[in-house]
Amino acid sequence: xxxxxxxxxxxxxxxxxxxxxxxxxxxxxxxxxxxxxxxxxxxxxxxxxxxxxxxxxxxxxxxxxxxxxxxxxxxxxxxxxxxxxxxxxxxxxxxxxxxxxxxxxxxxx
Amino acid sequence: xxxxxxxxxxxxxxxxxxxxxxxxxxxxxxxxxxxxxxxxxxxxxxxxxxxxxxxxxxxxxxxxxxxxxxxxxxxxxxxxxxxxxxxxxxxxxxxxxxxxxxxxxxxxxxxxx
Numbered sequence: 001x002x003x004x005x006x007x008x009x010x011x012x013x014x015x016x017x018x019x020x021x022x023x024x025x026x027x028x029x030x031x032x033x034x035x036x037x038x039x040x041x042x043x044x045x046x047x048x049x050x051x052x053x054x055x056x057x058x059x060x061x062x063x064x065x066x067x068x069x070x071x072x073x074x075x076x077x078x079x080x081x082x083x084x085x086x087x088x089x090x091x092x093x094x095x096x097x098x099x100x101x102x103x104x105x106x107x108x109x
Numbered sequence: 110x111x112x113x114x115x116x117x118x119x120x121x122x123x124x125x126x127x128x129x130x131x132x133x134x135x136x137x138x139x140x141x142x143x144x145x146x147x148x149x150x151x152x153x154x155x156x157x158x159x160x161x162x163x164x165x166x167x168x169x170x171x172x173x174x175x176x177x178x179x180x181x182x183x184x185x186x187x188x189x190x191x192x193x194x195x196x197x198x199x200x201x202x203x204x205x206x207x208x209x210x211x212x213x214x215x216x217x218x219x220x221x222x
Contacts, residue, residue, distance in 0.1 A: 008149060031208050042199055042213030088151065092208045101151035
């Protein structure tokens with residue numbers, strides 16, 4: 001099938017690290033994306049990784065890619081209350097993305 | 110600054126009404142997309158367009174149609190709204206091809222009574 005899977009909820013304490021996981025389906029995807037959706041807003045690109053990379057770091061964000069297991073993860077270091085949002089992973093196709101179900105991250109003060 | 114705008118943030122309609130959701134982008138993007146977002150189901154693609162007057166069905170096109178008469182505008186039409194079409198509708202655009210960043214509008218929350 002074409003399901004990109006994510007866990008629905010994650011709760012962490014402020015200052016801790018958050019790890020959001022995603023299992024995708026198409027090993028031919030060239031890029032894999034992470035989008036963030038804040039309350040009442042559309043999605044915004046957070047980061048992405050090219051499929052020939054294993055890891056990408058961007059300030060507090062670390063993306064890990066395991067192509068063999070089709071597993072993608074997003075680690076947020078020193079999680080802040082402003083990181084509370086829904087996070088979507090997405091794999092790319094010929095014309096379109098396939099989005100995951102989204103993980104709602106709640107950061108506890 | 111890149112921008113995708115949607116005609117309404119909130120909309121309330123009655124069952125059987127014809128509903129138009131409008132989306133406009135100012136980035137000269139070739140691709141435009143309509144998604145609906147429901148809790149636990151993520152984003153599901155309704156229709157997309159890769160050029161003016163071109164349209165392709167997404168994963169859940171039933172009950173919807175689209176129109177792209179101009180490059181910057183992509184309309185979603187609910188011919189006869191039903192309660193199961195109550196949802197958040199998100200429009201997005203991107204450059205040609207399937208691998209570029211998609212830019213999203215703020216969404217329209219549609220309630221069908």
